[in-house]
Every structure is written in structure tokens, then in C-alpha cells.
Amino acid sequence: MLVCGVLAGGGALVRPAAAAPQPAAHAVPATSADDIGRLADSPAQLLAYIQAASRNQDYEGVFMYQQGENTQSSRMVHVVDASGERERVETLDGQPRIYLRHNDDVQYLQPDRKIVRRDSRHTVRFPGLLQRGPAQVLGHYKLKVLDRLNREAGRECRVVLLEPRDALRYGLRLCVDTQTGLLLKEQTLDSARRIVEQVSFSSVRLGKDVDPARVDSSWDTGDWKVLQPSMKPIDLLAQGWRIAMPEGFKAILEVARQIGPASGGAPHVVSQMVLSDGLVAISLFIEPYDASRHRHPPAGPIRHGAINIYGRRVAGYWLTALGEVPIVTLERLANSARYIAKPPAGAAH
Secondary structure (H helix, E strand, O other), X not given: XXXXXXXXXXXXXXXXXXXXXXXXXXXXXXXXOOHHHHOOOOHHHHHHHHHHHHHOOOEEEEEEEEEOOEEEEEEEEEEEEOOEEEEEEEEOOOOOOEEEEEOOEEEEEEOOOOEEEEEOOOEOOOOOOOOOOHHHHHOOEEEEEEEXXXXXXXEEEEEEEEEEXXXXXXXXXXXXXXXXXXXXXXXXXXXXXXXXXXXXXXXXXXXXXXXXXHHOOOOOOOOOXXXXXXXXXXXXXXXXXXXXXXXXXXXXXXXXXEEOOOOOOOOEEEEEEEEEOOOOEEEEEEEEOOOOOOOOOOOXXXXXXXXXXXXXXXXXXXXXXXXXXXXXXXXXXXXXOEEOOOOOOOOOO
């Protein structure tokens, strides 16, 4: 299945995210006041504050990812030193998977297979929030800071809502630490405000209570196989594709990937476009149609909690749209795609 092949290197990823420029880092002030409440009248500053809190302070803890009846727990350590950001995330359920990041240098470790997958693109992860700058987000979401305070992981947090302005997006309910601005809990809500997915810290330590040594890998990977992603920039428009973006989404990445076979067969090249509205991301994968490979998933929608998938055949290609958005958004994107074949070289006009 294409989606599994592309995401297989993710290991400890809790959700798909776009490789995107990060908002500029700003120091997170140490306060004893509720800065979340104070910034309630300045939505852009509040979003920037939450994002900066995930990047510019030391913290470690265990977080739980829940989707329906499925849960996954992971341990995270994040430290900031003279060399920049360093982060380690390790799954605590099933086979161990370790995510290591030093600024934009990323490694995914699979100890059971002695494999290291390298990447040079930092993706947005919990407790990070923004794919792009706050201004783009607020064009499509309304931000509300509620009066009530909650407690998560033993810490007081303020409830913040990001409500979509249309039916193309899910909403988010956040609980933000009142002392530091760190995101402690994130819930994805459908149009009826039902929770379709959530990720939250069950325990967390901050500041001087964090041991920087815990960010290092405990595995000796000297003799492991290192896999480097095979990607190159492409221009889908120049290749003959005409794709209408859902309202508010912009293309932020277009690449060709070489995907290894899931079971037998030869590797094949997949084109990928990543779109974002500033808060969430959508990936559109395009590959030559193969009847034996594209029986699963079938054409049409597949729902998996907040992550939806929509497949469709266009000319001699198979398109797969994937993202944490309502299925109508993926359907609109995939059904807008048209392929205009180029005339053969030297053909008469």
C-alpha cells in the first residue's frame, strides 16, 4: 500500500506533517502569571507563543496518542543548548522506534531491523503546532480562549479553541500550560465537536528538572544499515498536472520519491505534493497505475480516525490524497486533478 510505504520511516510519528519553514523562534519568558489569558486578545501572538514554547525550552515526559480504541505511548525528551534543538522520541508500545533530531537533521531508528533512516527535513510534531505562520492560520480558523482552567499531567492549563471557518477543516481543542505556554493536550474535533483524535502528556517535567543526557540514543548504530531518502524537486505543472487547491491551502513541497517495494517487485517513483493551510497538511501522491498494486486501497474514501485517505485513478496514474482533514477536502483535491499529456518530441503542431 502506497501510504504505508511512504510513511514507514516515520516510526514514532504521531501524525503526518508537512515539511515546512518554522515560525521564527522567540524566547519564552519565565512567568508566574497566566500569559495565555493575557494574550487572549492577540490571537497571532498567542499562537506564536505556543509554538515558541515547544521549541525554546527543555522538557521531557510521556505522551499518549489516542485514535478510537487504539492508543500509543511515547517518551519524549527535548533540550536546547548552544548547538540548537535536540530531541528524542521513543515509542513505548510494540517494537521500539526512536526519533532523533538535531535541528533539521533527523534520524529514525528501528532497532529490531538495525536500520537508521535519515532525513534532512524537520516536520512539525506535538507539542509543536504550526506548519506555517500564525497569519495564514487565522485566515481559516477562529481562536477562542476559554475562561476555564483544566489540569493535564499535574499542571494547570488554559483551554484554547481553534474553530474552522468552513467545512474543509477539523477543529482543535488545546490545553496550554499557564506557566510556560507548552501545549499539554491537543484534541481534533469534527463538525459535531466529537473527538476523533487526541494526543496529550500523561507526565511532564520542565526546565532544570530535565536531564540533557537523556536526549542521546542508548543504541550503538555503528554497524546498522543507513537509508537515505531518494528525493528530488519537481514541477507538477510542467509535467502536465492541473490541480486545484482546496480553499486556504497552498503547495509547500513538490518532490519525486523512489519507493521501495512492500513485498517483491521493483522500486517505483512516486510524485508527492504537500499542501498546508498553516495548521494541517495534506499529501497528494501520484504514481503510474498498476492494477495489481492498486486494488488496495480501493478508489474512494477510507477513514481512519482524523487521518483520511482518498484514492482515484486519473488517466494512467493513481492518486492518493491523505491528511488530517475531512474526507470532503481530500475528495475535492483528488477530483480536481487533470493530466494533460505532452505531445511527443518533434510532433507536428
